Amino acid sequence: MTAHVLEADRLCKRYGTVAALDDVSLRVGGGRFVTLLGPSGSGKTTLLMAIAGFVQPDSGSLTLDGAPIGHLAPEKRNFGMVFQGYALFPHLTVAENVAFPLQIRRVGKAETTERVKAALDLVQLGHLAFRMPKQLSGGQQQRVALARALVFRPNLLLLDEPLSALDKTLRLSMQDELRDLHGRVGLSFVFVTHDQGEALAMSDDVAIMRGGRLVQIGSPAELYERPANRFVAGFLGRSNFWQGRVAAQDAAGFTYMAGGHRLHQAGKPPGPAVLVSLRPEKLMVLEGAGGPANQVSGTIATASYGGDSWLVQLDVDGLGRMQAMLPTWRRTPPHMGEAIRIGWDADASVIIDDSEGDTA
Amino acid sequence: MNSGAYRWFPIPALLLLVLAYLVPLSQVLMISVTDPELGLGNYALLVTSPSIARVLATTARICVITATAALVLGYVVAYCMTQARPAVRRLMLVGVLLPLWVSVLARSFAWVTLLRREGVVNSVLMGAGLIQSPLPLMWNEFGVSVGMIHTMLPYAILPMASHMRGLDPALMAAARGMGASRAQAFRRVFLPLSLPGVIGAGVLVLIFSLGFYVTPVLLGGGRVRMVAEYISLQIQELLQWGTGTMLATALIAAIGLLLFLLSRAVGLRALSGAR
Ligand SMILES: Nc1ncnc2c1ncn2[C@@H]1O[C@H](COP(=O)(O)OP(=O)(O)O)[C@@H](O)[C@H]1O
Ligand SMILES: [Mg+2]
Helix, strand or coil: CCCCCEEEEEEEEEECCEEEEEEEEEEECCCCEEEEECCCCCCHHHHHHHHHCCCCCCEEEEEECCEECCCCCHHHCCCEEECCCCCCCCCCCHHHHHHHHHHHCCCCHHHHHHHHHHHHHHCCCHHHCCCCHHHCCHHHHHHHHHHHHHCCCCCCEEEECCCCCCCHHHHHHHHHHHHHHHHHHCCCEEEEECCHHHHHHHCCEEEEEECCEEEEEECHHHHHHCCCEHHHHHHCCCCEEEEEEEEEECCCEEEEEECCEEEEEECCCCCCEEEEEECHHHCEEECCCCCCCEEEEEEEEEEEECCCEEEEEEEECCCEEEEEEEEHHHCCCCCCCCEEEEEECCCCCEEEECCCCCCC | CCHHHHHHCCHHHHHHHHHHHHHHHHHHHHHHHHCCCCCCHHHHHHHHCHHHHHHHHHHHHHHHHHHHHHHHHHHHHHHHHHHCCHHHHHHHHHHHHHHHHCCHHHHHHHHHHHHCCCCHHHHHHHHCCCCCCCCCCCCCHHHHHHHHHHHHHHHHHHHHHHHHHCCCHHHHHHHHHCCCCHHHHHHHHHHHHHHHHHHHHHHHHHHHHHCCCHHHHHHHCCCCCCHHHHHHHHHHHCCCHHHHHHHHHHHHHHHHHHHHHHHHHHHHHHHCCCC
């Protein structure tokens, strides 16, 4: 089975003065796991509901395998959907819930029984077929919702924050299960979350949304290593930022001045002024001579213990407050007021666009 | 102990309840088994007296018609209310509640002016040439039912609407997403889930209808006798205290039974997943 390709082209949707979707284009296909990630109110649900057919976009088009589907009612689109609260029918048993889409499609009795059983086995719930949804735990309800969304062999599976109601341990194990399920069913998934860790851990592609706009789309590593702008860099994990003015350029990279320091950066400068972003875990504590291309001194302001590492806030002359992750295994505990030298390689930091990504 | 004092606070209310309800009620029960002589003779009338049988049959028929019509009409209104935008919903709620501030007497008289021989309905229909002679719209079961349905509608709408609002709208969306048309989603998801609200409203309307007095008297014109009017007739006109109190006791028993069913329906509501 080849997975279907869904294309959203320049979707816009306004609610009064709020632009819930602002010129959003997205391509989902090839059986990929695509995650919509963004803070609350960024338009994730609206985009998912527009794809599902519950929200009518003001403009833009939706196609499935090249054929327009924007005019189709939700029931004609054949997309599986898992809602945030699961939306299991409380008056039907687990098996009846899963059978629902098949009965609507007038699938025969014997085949229905067989496919319901297969779908429940897929999510390891075969033994609970005759329970009522109320009698199941959150994780089990979640799996019934998945079975029900997959049993009718949809073109695409849409999931709106399906894990956010679960406690942390269960959420982590459901992440693995969902990934595993995705691998087995060969469908493209569009998954919505506001949890960065979840998005990075589960997805083939992450689309970052903010204020109704799609800010950046790419693999988790691309987004983390090469954030397009300040918003993405700050939203996906922690980052240090500073401004610089380009001083000189050569084949390997360029030199820029920032806060009185002469610093080196790999790559080409986008203009005379640059915004630099550096992940805290890429900062090294320097002891002795030698080391990376960029070196500065600072004073430790605070340090918080995180098990595998210390998160340290430093005050660096000219660059201001910076954050660094120091591995706990290599050092005596950092203490307030301690003077340290830190450094980073020319290709550890990245040049990003100085915008929040929410304006054109 | 300080908190011990609170224990006595309900006492005045309890006393009032005992004096105003339990004492008279037990007297009603007493009279029904002692007047004119000790025994269950009055209760035998329930099965032996043709006139009582006729009154009970009329009462049951009108109550069932009223409840059915109020539920069907009320369901549509309640459904529209739950689907409407909040501003429209508030407006509809006011519309539903407004009649409750007008006394039953005034509303029944309003229906008299509409339904009598020379009333508004007949004169409009005759003026339009649709009918030659006035339709018998009141002083019959039709007129009584119309008046009662009108009075009962808010009591049918409000419990159903409140139950429907408790249903998760995502359930309907989920059904649509799985391929169900609007009508299929309504029939297979919304309707079954709204049934406990319908049952609750139905029992409520039946209970209120059983004791109706003013509307049957005014719109029935003495030709449609329901049980409340019959009881008052027995006691006030014919001084048949035994028969009257027996019927009153039977009425209370019937209402008790319906209330028991209502409590079952409420249990059902909890089962059906209303929030
Ligand atoms: N039905 C609606 N009516 C009015 N505003 C809405 C509606 N749905 C969404 N919005 C607004 O659109 C924006 C995006 O909402 P949503 O897509 O639900 O965000 P997310 O799912 O990312 O939290 C929000 O500002 C929200 O208030
Ligand atoms: Mg949302």
